[in-house]
Amino acid sequence: MTLIKLERVTKDYRLGRTAVHALRGIDLSFARGEFAALWGPSGSGKSSLLNLIGLVDVPTSGELFLDGRNTAGLDDGERADLRNRQIGIVFQSFNLISVLTALENVMLPLTLAGTSSAVARRAALLRLGQVGLEAQANQRPDQLSGGQRQRVAIARALVTDPLVVIADEPTANLDAATGHQIIELMRSLNRSQSVTFVFSTHDPRLLDAVDRLIRLSDGVIVDKKEAAA
């Protein structure tokens, strides 16, 4: 079943008088439970593409369907609500809210959606357990290591049971071993809970783990490799 579908999507950025064509006609779709990586050299358009999928940015042209629904013409508030309920985002530099504890950070998407705090707390504790950080629930981000912070971020991305979790170079700010553990964690969550992951990476060592590798170059897809699951 197609979860996300992109049709002839382009993205231009204006730089002064010139336009940068970051994406030049992307046709792509993802099914539920996929574990896919975007790979390509710097400037190839990985972040631009993930931002579009995550509804953080809007395409210059082309269409993006989320769970069969065309996202064109949604207003800012509707996009925010969709990000809240259907998208989980994991950032390169974790982006936890520094004044909130790990638990409160994980609860946050539910709290924003108006979920009662008791329900949000239960769901958040469950997710923290899944990333192995129950014991750190009441610590602030600055008391956690980089790997732990990224685990909290993953728990936060998962807490609303989103359609897809996007992660732009989630391991770039982590050492190799920790980065590997994070990928392993995402992989196992993908297997056990069939969470759909789309992430980007520079690191060739991480590519062994993925089902599907999408190679980008200069804003176009150059190679789609389907690995054996």
Place this chain on the structure above:
Amino acid sequence: MILLTIALRSVWKNRRRSLATLLSIAVGFTAINLFSGYIQDTYTGLRLTAIHYEGLGHVTLAKPGFFERGGVNPAKYIFSRDELQRLRRLVEEQPEVKLTTPSLGVSGLVSNGKISTIFLADGEEPESAAQLRALPSMDRTWQQDSLDPRQPSGGLVSSGLAALLGVEAGGAATLLSTTLDGQTNALDLDVLGTWDTGTSATNDKLLRLPLEYVQRLLDTEGASRLVVLLRDDASADAFRDRLQPILKQAGIEAEIRTWEELSVFYRQVKNLFDLIFLFLFSIVFIVVLMGIVNTLTMSVMERVREIGTLRAIGMRRSGVLRLFALEGGVLGLLGCLVGVVLTLLIGSIINGSQLSYTPPSSSSPVPLAVMILPMQMLTLVGLLSVVSMLAACVPARRAAQLEVVDALGHV
């Protein structure tokens, strides 16, 4: 709720900067409260002075035109004895009225045998005037001699005038004036005592005389004014408005003035203080406004990535706006609460230290005190908190306007 948590903790996280803003709000808040506490205390003092010490009562009734032209042609504006009796009975029937006392003004020359100088005097009924001049509350006291009903020729001399004439209690003087018919008339006066009028402009002119004495001097049986003292809680304005039609119905021609209308000094002081208050309030208002805008602008600039993150996980623009507005409100509220503590502290120090000072155009020192006004403080807490919140909306709007990608890309 989560917004409040983030707002409170962010204020705490930047506590150095927050403290600076907070203290400037607190100091402004305290300045406003102490100053208005001081002027309210002064107003109360001036009101009691006007009503009781100067004997203006709450309202004064006189013949139409008396207040404007009574000085030029006094004979024309005198209530005859019968008119006065009728008027007095009617006014005393009103439930708000505590007492009435008639009065008759006179001016002329006072002489000690060697030198003469001009005087202004009010003739008053010794018993009712003494009641009018007695103070209703215990927290303010003043010493004031009264006339003696057994001494029909005994009067009180203002201290400046007494010094000028070189007379004191037990002494004597002669008053020279013109009767209402235009005959020159002179009467001897026994000086019963002296008093301070409280105002340098009148302290060398005023006399207080028995009504009958002035009636003899002017050769009349009437009085020019009826002074009315109301019960403590009654409003002079309301009473005036209510009394006007009653008088009309009874066919009595009389004009009514409240003490506030008659006391030029009170109005001058009040206008000046109200202006200073407005000035002070505006300054504090601007300080609060700028402090909040400045603090939150910095806060927004430092937290662009946090704003991007919040938006990326689903906070709407309105949520961002509310978050920073709330932060401004929290700063304002905390500043005011510190201000409440400061006000109570400094206020009780001032009130406890028994300081006194001589205000301009006053002839004697008065105690320096500030009133603590809980309702006003509470209103000000609310007002400044709301102002802080609104001021915060300026930077908050900028935060809300950020595009998510741009905010996230910001390092």
